[in-house]
Amino acid sequence: MTAASVSSVSTNSGEPRWFLPLVVWRVFTAVLLAAALVATVIQRGIVVDGPVRLTLILALIGGLIGAGIAIRGTLQRVHLGRLSGFAIDFLLVVILGFIALNRMGMFTGLDAVGEAFNGNAALLLIIVVGWFVSGFAERAGGNQRNIKLIARWTMIAGAAILAVAMGIFPGLIEFASRLVRGEVVLFAIGAAVSAVFARLLWTDDAARFFGTNQAQSEAMDGMLFVAPNVLGFLAFFAGPLIVSAFISFTEWDGLTDATFVGFQNYIDLFSDSLFLKSLRNILVFGVVAIPLAVVPALLLAALLNSKLPGMKFFRAVYFLPSIAGVVGVTLIWKQLFNSTVGYLNYMILRVTEWFGAIFGATWEAPQPQWISDDSIALIAVIILFIWQQIGFNTVLFLAGMQGIDGTLYEAADIDGAGPWAKLRNITVPMLRPTTVFVVATTTILGLQLFNEPFILQSPSPPSGPNNSTLTPVIYLYQNAFSEFQIGYASAVAWALFVLIFGITLLYFRRSGEDGVLSS
Amino acid sequence: MKKKLILLFAVLALIAAACGGDDDSSDDGATTTAAPATTTEAPASGGDDVALRWMTRPDNPEEAAVYGEISDQLAASLGYDLTYEPGSNEGAGYQQTLLTNLSAGTAPDVFWIPGTEIADFAKRDVILDLRQFADATGHNDADFYEGPMAQLTTEIATGQPGNALWGLPRDVSTFGLYVNLDLIAEAGVANPLELEAAGEWDIAAFNEVVDGVAALGGEIKGYGQSAWWGPYGAWMNNAGGGFFTDDRTACALDSDASIAGLTALRDLYSGDAVIPYGEDPETPFRAGTVGMFQNGRWATPGIRTVDFNWDVVGLPSGSAGPGNWLFWGAYVVNANTADPEAAWNLVAALTAADIQAQISGLGANIPSRVSQDALDAFLTFTPPANNQAFLDGLANDPTTEGPLWAGSWPEFVTLMDSEIQAVVTGSRDIADFQANICSETSAAFGG
Numbered sequence: 001m002t003a004a005s006v007s008s009v010s011t012n013s014g015e016p017r018w019f020l021p022l023v024v025w026r027v028f029t030a031v032l033l034a035a036a037l038v039a040t041v042i043q044r045g046i047v048v049d050g051p052v053r054l055t056l057i058l059a060l061i062g063g064l065i066g067a068g069i070a071i072r073g074t075l076q077r078v079h080l081g082r083l084s085g086f087a088i089d090f091l092l093v094v095i096l097g098f099i100a101l102n103r104m105g106m107f108t109g110l111d112a113v114g115e116a117f118n119g120n121a122a123l124l125l126i127i128v129v130g131w132f133v134s135g136f137a138e139r140a141g142g143n144q145r146n147i148k149l150i151a152r153w154t155m156i157a158g159a160a161i162l163a164v165a166m167g168i169f170p171g172l173i174e175f176a177s178r179l180v181r182g183e184v185v186l187f188a189i190g191a192a193v194s195a196v197f198a199r200l201l202w203t204d205d206a207a208r209f210f211g212t213n214q215a216q217s218e219a220m221d222g223m224l225f226v227a228p229n230v231l232g233f234l235a236f237f238a239g240p241l242i243v244s245a246f247i248s249f250t251e252w253d254g255l256t257d258a259t260f261v262g263f264q265n266y267i268d269l270f271s272d273s274l275f276l277k278s279l280r281n282i283l284v285f286g287v288v289a290i291p292l293a294v295v296p297a298l299l300l301a302a303l304l305n306s307k308l309p310g311m312k313f314f315r316a317v318y319f320l321p322s323i324a325g326v327v328g329v330t331l332i333w334k335q336l337f338n339s340t341v342g343y344l345n346y347m348i349l350r351v352t353e354w355f356g357a358i359f360g361a362t363w364e365a366p367q368p369q370w371i372s373d374d375s376i377a378l379i380a381v382i383i384l385f386i387w388q389q390i391g392f393n394t395v396l397f398l399a400g401m402q403g404i405d406g407t408l409y410e411a412a413d414i415d416g417a418g419p420w421a422k423l424r425n426i427t428v429p430m431l432r433p434t435t436v437f438v439v440a441t442t443t444i445l446g447l448q449l450f451n452e453p454f455i456l457q458s459p460s461p462p463s464g465p466n467n468s469t470l471t472p473v474i475y476l477y478q479n480a481f482s483e484f485q486i487g488y489a490s491a492v493a494w495a496l497f498v499l500i501f502g503i504t505l506l507y508f509r510r511s512g513e514d515g516v517l518s519s
Numbered sequence: 520m521k522k523k524l525i526l527l528f529a530v531l532a533l534i535a536a537a538c539g540g541d542d543d544s545s546d547d548g549a550t551t552t553a554a555p556a557t558t559t560e561a562p563a564s565g566g567d568d569v570a571l572r573w574m575t576r577p578d579n580p581e582e583a584a585v586y587g588e589i590s591d592q593l594a595a596s597l598g599y600d601l602t603y604e605p606g607s608n609e610g611a612g613y614q615q616t617l618l619t620n621l622s623a624g625t626a627p628d629v630f631w632i633p634g635t636e637i638a639d640f641a642k643r644d645v646i647l648d649l650r651q652f653a654d655a656t657g658h659n660d661a662d663f664y665e666g667p668m669a670q671l672t673t674e675i676a677t678g679q680p681g682n683a684l685w686g687l688p689r690d691v692s693t694f695g696l697y698v699n700l701d702l703i704a705e706a707g708v709a710n711p712l713e714l715e716a717a718g719e720w721d722i723a724a725f726n727e728v729v730d731g732v733a734a735l736g737g738e739i740k741g742y743g744q745s746a747w748w749g750p751y752g753a754w755m756n757n758a759g760g761g762f763f764t765d766d767r768t769a770c771a772l773d774s775d776a777s778i779a780g781l782t783a784l785r786d787l788y789s790g791d792a793v794i795p796y797g798e799d800p801e802t803p804f805r806a807g808t809v810g811m812f813q814n815g816r817w818a819t820p821g822i823r824t825v826d827f828n829w830d831v832v833g834l835p836s837g838s839a840g841p842g843n844w845l846f847w848g849a850y851v852v853n854a855n856t857a858d859p860e861a862a863w864n865l866v867a868a869l870t871a872a873d874i875q876a877q878i879s880g881l882g883a884n885i886p887s888r889v890s891q892d893a894l895d896a897f898l899t900f901t902p903p904a905n906n907q908a909f910l911d912g913l914a915n916d917p918t919t920e921g922p923l924w925a926g927s928w929p930e931f932v933t934l935m936d937s938e939i940q941a942v943v944t945g946s947r948d949i950a951d952f953q954a955n956i957c958s959e960t961s962a963a964f965g966g
Contacts, residue, residue, distance in 0.1 A: 369798060372796060461933075483933070484643075
């Protein structure tokens with residue numbers, strides 16, 4: 001797909017009239033990027049500082065290289081010139097437009113959109129009425145056209161009234177006044193000019209001029225389609241990731257200038273008893289919790305995969321914990337775990353009494369201090385995690401089981417295999433790709449443990465008694481948001497990333513060697 | 520084409536409505552200051568075009584709603600365009616939101632921070648010294664409780680109270696003991712309120728009540744407290760000790776008085792008459808199975824939902840008298856605010872007596888202003904009948920919660936919390952604690 005052709009008026013030399021302005025624009029953007037780069041490098045502390053500044057410098061260097069490629073490609077009239085030029089213009093539209101809107105205070109004003117809409121939501125009824133009338137017209141007889149016309153104008157009138165009620169006229173005047181204020185107008189003009197040249201390069205005319213073939217055109221279409229996603233990925237995932245990697249090499253409190261300290265934060269981690277304790281806790285947690293969140297889920301899935309009545313109901317029931325909010329669920333479990341009034345200890349008490357009555361003995365029921373005893377506080381977290389995860393894992397296994405060829409079970413039946421033999425020799429081997437996925441995702445979730453111990457322990461410190469529920473993410477959080485050690489916290493984050501990535505990679509490689517992933 | 524027109528229409532409507540909202544880019548608002556001292560008054564002139572955002576953490580949704588109403592009320596009286604932000608949401612806590620906004624340069628003009636963080640923010644030049652604006656408006660430090668003001672006027676260079684002014688306290692709070700009167704009566708032990716009235720409410724009497732209530736058996740316990748620094752610190756304060764030396768430049772956890780307080784706490788927890796240390800005590804108290812529960816004024820709205828007879832009594836007197844904490848937090852001004860003068864006006868207005876009376880009318884806060892009107896408003900919030908217990912806590916020379924100007928409070932707390940817990944739960948010998956704790960926490964003082 002390309003945009004509609006735009007008529008081109010060529011000069012005598014065979015160049016379209018927009019070619020010279022395009023070259024000038026290309027050079028201008030390159031000069032602008034270079035100036036911005038120089039300003040960012042030398043004007044330290046004026047606009048942005050710290051790791052953000054370095055990221056900006058890297059982005060500007062990237063942009064400058066891109067601009068150079070675009071100039072060269074444009075002058076050579078090759079597709080690369082069109083592609084890189086279009087990419088730069090597209091990014092300029094997005095970035096300059098964003099800055100302009102931000103400077104105009106539009107994003108903080110979005111709160112007002114909700115308020116204005118809520119205050120006038122009743123006016124939507126006019127549009128709804130028009131919509132109903134329009135639907136009614138389908139069933140009407142001869143006057144169908146007139147009714148549709150009335151319906152359309154009712155909807156238009158409703159929308160207009162709603163817009164006026166929301167303040168469209170004063171709003172547009174305000175918008176215009178902000179648009180011409182200070183530097184905003186420069187950003188807005190920059191975005192508009194970039195949009196014009198991006199649109200120009202998108203035409204069939206430009207495609208012909210730059211010798212773009214069909215495959216290249218389709219590739220550009222594809223890139224444009226994925227652009228919003230890629231930009232979102234860069235802005236909200238890759239960008240912060242790179243920034244956090246840089247921060248981990250600094251001593252930074254998030255508020256003042258960062259000081260580059262090289263690998264010092266990482267070196268300190270090895271002698272930090274609290275970090276090592278958090279690592280030990282999470283590894284113990286992983287070794288116990290992950291198998292217990294996976295193996296029972298497999299057995300449960302086998303049970304739920306049977307044709308017994310009511311299985312659909314139980315599938316939904318087991319899935320519920322994974323869709324319930326973790327905060328609410330943890331608060332409920334916190335009450336259950338309470339050592340004096342919690343139902344868990346009450347149940348232990350009753351069961352002990354019941355058995356005592358059966359055997360004619362008086363036994364003292366154990367009343368574990370689930371949250372406050374450092375020897376079992378982590379077990380409480382493990383129980384909660386398993387309870388949350390098991391349902392989701394069950395559903396994944398169930399989906400995997402339903403993909404297994406039924407004829408395998410029929411053949412096993414003919415061979416006289418029992419349920420256990422079929423589970424062990426057919427279901428489990430055939431589910432190995434699913435198992436790899438379940439184990440990997442549970443491991444990643446488990447190693448990032450945060451909410452459960454944090455809420456279970458509140459209002460006491462989240463690290464728990466004798467730091468028994470201190471996890472790397474809690475330690476990271478404490479460093480970043482209590483102790484203002486963002487640099488060190490970033491190093492903890494990256495150490496955790498390496499751990500998770502290492503374990504997952506190892507697991508996938510082992511699975512790959514076994515041919516599981518290819519199957 | 521129609522769809523495009525509808526889309527364009529929607530975008531325009533969106534833009535229009537958004538423009539009708541806040542304009543944070545306003546930077547040309549000229550203001551002069553008035554003196555909102557005990558009541559909120561409009562600035563003498565020129566509130567036009569001033570847009571300010573302010574943020575404070577509410578204790579509950581009702582309080583958030585009142586802050587929103589106060590924002591509207593002050594917007595009208597000051598003539599500013601004010602936006603209130605609660606700061607926390609489902610995805611992030613108040614502190615997380617604040618620090619992220621400060622890092623990104625998008626923090627509100629005025630925001631609340633706990634008293635323990637004043638030094639961290641001041642030393643990093645994140646908040647403004649408001650003295651010049653305060654002097655211009657006739658502000659008087661003595662209108663507020665002395666303890667918080669000592670911290671809020673501390674000079675960075677000396678670490679001692681001086682002529683700085685980092686903000687004004689939003690509210691204050693003290694600890695009290697929430698008492699289940701039904702359990703007390705059922706146990707047949709002396710009523711702590713009567714003991715207090717008779718001047719006999721000391722640690723020994725407290726222990727008798729705890730043991731007496733716990734003797735009811737089953738899940739009934741005599742007492743409960745949380746495991747953070749406030750509750751155990753109160754025991755040290757009671758014994759005349761504390762976390763720091765008087766000038767707050769060194770650790771005093773190893774002082775004899777601090778150790779005496781900690782020993783009393785450890786002894787209390789060595790038996791099974793109390794909710795195990797580290798367990799949440801509020802849930803069983805609200806379930807009616809705990810005789811006494813130590814907490815601040817902020818717990819009152821939640822306790823009001825219980826269906827047994829209850830009241831509040833002051834903390835029992837230790838060897839150094841009825842020690843307590845004075846908890847507080849302050850409104851401060853963002854160093855990057857476009858309009859510091861207007862921001863100061865907002866801080867002053869937010870801490871005016873009539874505004875504090877509105878907040879304290881919800882029951883969770885005690886006014887920070889030494890004003891009889893504000894205190895009267897606080898006392899009208901019943902139950903508890905004995906609101907005076909919290910005010911007595913203020914009057915009995917409480918230890919003021921505060922930052923470490925010569926060290927790192929968060930680091931100190933992290934180190935202290937786990938070691939205190941180890942002592943109270945019996946996994947660390949108290950003599951070993953006394954011998955080593957100050958060297959173990961020396962890192963927090965840069966040691």
